[in-house]
Amino acid sequence: MKANTNACSLTDLRPPVPSVFPSVPAYLRYLLRLLTLGWLLAATPALAAPEPAAVQPVRHLPADRASNVTLRKPAPARLREFREQREFQYVAVKSEKSAWDLLMMRFWRWLGELLETPSGKIIWKYGIYAALLAAFIFVVLKLMQVDITRAFGRGTRRAPLSYDVDSEDIHALDFSTLLREAESAGNYRLAVRLGYLEVLKQLTDQGLIRWQPDKTNHDYLYELPPGPLPPAFRELTRQFDFVWYGEHDDLTPTHYAQARATREAFQHLLAAPRRAA
Amino acid sequence: MENTPDSQQDNSPLYTNPSTEPVSPEAATTGDPTEAPAVEPAPTEAFTSRTDLSHLSRHAEAIRQELGKVIVGQQSLAELLLTALLADGHVLLEGVPGVAKTLTAKLLARTLDVPFSRLQFTPDLMPSDVLGTSVFQPNKADFEFRPGPIFASIVLIDEINRAPAKTQSALFEVMEERQVTQDGTRYTVPEPFVVLATQNPIEQEGTYRLPEAQLDRFLFKLNVGYPTVEEEIGILQGHHAGFGGTPLEAVRTVLTANDLRGLREQVRRQHVEPKLLEYIARIVGQTRAHKGLYLGASPRASLALLNGAKALAALRGRDFVTPEDIHYLAAPVLRHRIQLTPEREMEGSTADDIVKQILQQIEVPR
Numbered sequence: 001m002k003a004n005t006n007a008c009s010l011t012d013l014r015p016p017v018p019s020v021f022p023s024v025p026a027y028l029r030y031l032l033r034l035l036t037l038g039w040l041l042a043a044t045p046a047l048a049a050p051e052p053a054a055v056q057p058v059r060h061l062p063a064d065r066a067s068n069v070t071l072r073k074p075a076p077a078r079l080r081e082f083r084e085q086r087e088f089q090y091v092a093v094k095s096e097k098s099a100w101d102l103l104m105m106r107f108w109r110w111l112g113e114l115l116e117t118p119s120g121k122i123i124w125k126y127g128i129y130a131a132l133l134a135a136f137i138f139v140v141l142k143l144m145q146v147d148i149t150r151a152f153g154r155g156t157r158r159a160p161l162s163y164d165v166d167s168e169d170i171h172a173l174d175f176s177t178l179l180r181e182a183e184s185a186g187n188y189r190l191a192v193r194l195g196y197l198e199v200l201k202q203l204t205d206q207g208l209i210r211w212q213p214d215k216t217n218h219d220y221l222y223e224l225p226p227g228p229l230p231p232a233f234r235e236l237t238r239q240f241d242f243v244w245y246g247e248h249d250d251l252t253p254t255h256y257a258q259a260r261a262t263r264e265a266f267q268h269l270l271a272a273p274r275r276a277a
Numbered sequence: 278m279e280n281t282p283d284s285q286q287d288n289s290p291l292y293t294n295p296s297t298e299p300v301s302p303e304a305a306t307t308g309d310p311t312e313a314p315a316v317e318p319a320p321t322e323a324f325t326s327r328t329d330l331s332h333l334s335r336h337a338e339a340i341r342q343e344l345g346k347v348i349v350g351q352q353s354l355a356e357l358l359l360t361a362l363l364a365d366g367h368v369l370l371e372g373v374p375g376v377a378k379t380l381t382a383k384l385l386a387r388t389l390d391v392p393f394s395r396l397q398f399t400p401d402l403m404p405s406d407v408l409g410t411s412v413f414q415p416n417k418a419d420f421e422f423r424p425g426p427i428f429a430s431i432v433l434i435d436e437i438n439r440a441p442a443k444t445q446s447a448l449f450e451v452m453e454e455r456q457v458t459q460d461g462t463r464y465t466v467p468e469p470f471v472v473l474a475t476q477n478p479i480e481q482e483g484t485y486r487l488p489e490a491q492l493d494r495f496l497f498k499l500n501v502g503y504p505t506v507e508e509e510i511g512i513l514q515g516h517h518a519g520f521g522g523t524p525l526e527a528v529r530t531v532l533t534a535n536d537l538r539g540l541r542e543q544v545r546r547q548h549v550e551p552k553l554l555e556y557i558a559r560i561v562g563q564t565r566a567h568k569g570l571y572l573g574a575s576p577r578a579s580l581a582l583l584n585g586a587k588a589l590a591a592l593r594g595r596d597f598v599t600p601e602d603i604h605y606l607a608a609p610v611l612r613h614r615i616q617l618t619p620e621r622e623m624e625g626s627t628a629d630d631i632v633k634q635i636l637q638q639i640e641v642p643r
Contacts (some may be wrong), residue, residue, distance in 0.1 A: 193643070196643075197643070213640035213641065214636060214637045214638065214639060214640060214641060215641065216599075216600050216601050216604055216641050217599075217600075217601070217643075218601050238324065239324050241595075241597075241599050242324040242325070242597075243324070244550070244643070245548075245550050245553065245597050245598065245599045245600075246327075246548055246550075246595075246596065246597040247548050247550055247597065255324075259324075
């Protein structure tokens with residue numbers, strides 16, 4: 001690039017200073033200015049160096065060897081009292097390891113030694129992979145809300161009950177004997193109940209219903225296959241409900257005979273498909 | 278409509294019409310099921326109610342018919358509302374907007390010849406707006422209590438969860454004790470006294486969760502769901518044909534306060550087998566021991582289940598309670614009284630799921 005030929009120096013931009021002695025050369029003017037400045041500094045009293053203050057002589061006191069000085073000592077009882085305070089007992093008590101700590105130390109030492117062996121190293125290496133894999137599977141199953149406990153043969157997950165449930169196993173009862181006893185004792189209400197339970201057992205044995213203690217009579221009614229059984233079971237259930245839940249303790253032999261006839265008719269109906277098969 | 282604990286529940290197969298499909302015992306004994314479709318002798322005197330429930334059934338049917346003039350479907354909801362009415366309990370209806378919660382409550386109130394008032398709960402509502410307040414009377418130079426809208430027999434509280442806990446707390450005393458204490462004076466609300474409250478699900482904006490103490494005072498919490506397609510078509514047809522549906526004025530009053538008092542007395546005398554009392558106690562007790570629950574139900578829940586079951590049995594034509602009644606009412610009685618643990622909530626379980634689990638764990642007394 002070509003330099004600008006019209007460029008000028010900074011000195012050229014300054015305004016021209018009028019000179020007192022325009023004819024005196026420039027170096028002489030500078031010398032004159034220096035001399036004037038030096039004279040001014042020497043003549044100014046404020047700029048002159050201050051005079052040093054007068055130094056006082058040091059006075060040494062005479063040593064007091066005549067006064068009787070009493071040495072102050074704390075009372076022994078007070079000292080003992082201080083020593084007994086916890087804040088002044090600086091001896092660090094060594095912490096003793098408990099039996100559990102010692103056991104854990106031995107366990108970790110044993111584990112460390114075990115993992116140092118060649119076979120231990122292999123277990124350590126693949127054990128981590130197995131643990132990671134198990135954790136991954138667990139998280140996936142949890143996210144999918146899969147009940148893992150069923151995989152080990154357990155049924156539906158049930159919370160423990162805080163009380164005993166007196167479950168009556170209908171398969172363990174000898175209905176014919178119990179019915180005979182109830183009828184002979186005149187306990188017709190119980191006889192109706194036993195008869196109904198016997199019907200439920202027969203329905204279960206034939207696979208027509210799935211017996212579960214938590215199911216209601218209504219549930220069993222819905223489980224029955226379409227056909228003649230549901231209306232008959234409906235009436236049987238109605239009678240059982242009236243007698244058992246309605247607390248009809250005053251059931252007469254005539255009424256019981258009707259209830260028994262209904263039950264026996266249903267049992268007869270129940271046996272019919274089996275005979276046909 | 279998913280407003281009941283058990284949508285497949287048959288309301289009247291066992292008791293109300295026992296003489297359907299009669300079959301002679303002779304035909305049954307032939308052993309051929311094709312000849313004998315069923316064994317069902319006509320009900321005898323021993324197997325009929327000892328209490329005359331015809332009066333109750335007539336009134337219940339009349340109310341159902343009046344509700345049915347306007348409401349399509351919702352039979353289970355109507356049955357549970359009637360149950361609460363007979364059991365002297367308050368009802369909380371929960372559902373999304375537009376499923377006829379308020380309309381159903383208003384219609385039920387119209388069928389009863391008792392004082393009715395309606396409260397729209399808003400965020401700025403004050404307790405005195407509900408209960409009433411003492412006003413200075415210059416001519417007497419004394420304060421005079423001016424009763425609030427709560428002093429009615431049927432009180433419809435719309436959108437109850439729109440008001441903050443302060444205003445909701447004003448209902449504690451009146452809902453439980455049927456009285457209001459103001460400036461040291463006790464004022465009794467009229468008999469009968471039933472609160473029908475509606476609310477939107479708490480997930481919606483601008484709502485407050487009801488305090489547990491207040492929730493416990495409701496006999497039932499009923500979830501009002503969407504109608505089925507058939508029901509919705511019925512709604513549209515009725516609306517289109519009537520250019521706006523049946524007016525509310527068409528709904529008649531069918532029950533007086535005295536009638537209701539008599540019916541409630543009848544319900545109170547219902548038989549309950551001792552083992553069923555134990556069954557109720559076990560169900561409610563299990564809510565306190567269940568691992569998935571943070572808060573179990575109170576003894577008030579046991580009483581609610583008992584009273585509700587007695588009323589439901591009466592509505593179904595029986596003078597005694599069966600386990601079916603308890604099963605049917607377990608969810609409406611318990612769902613608002615229990616609280617799930619955070620873990621169970623995160624798993625997506627609901628209170629109804631837990632109630633169902635509890636019912637599965639306890640043997641039905643038989």
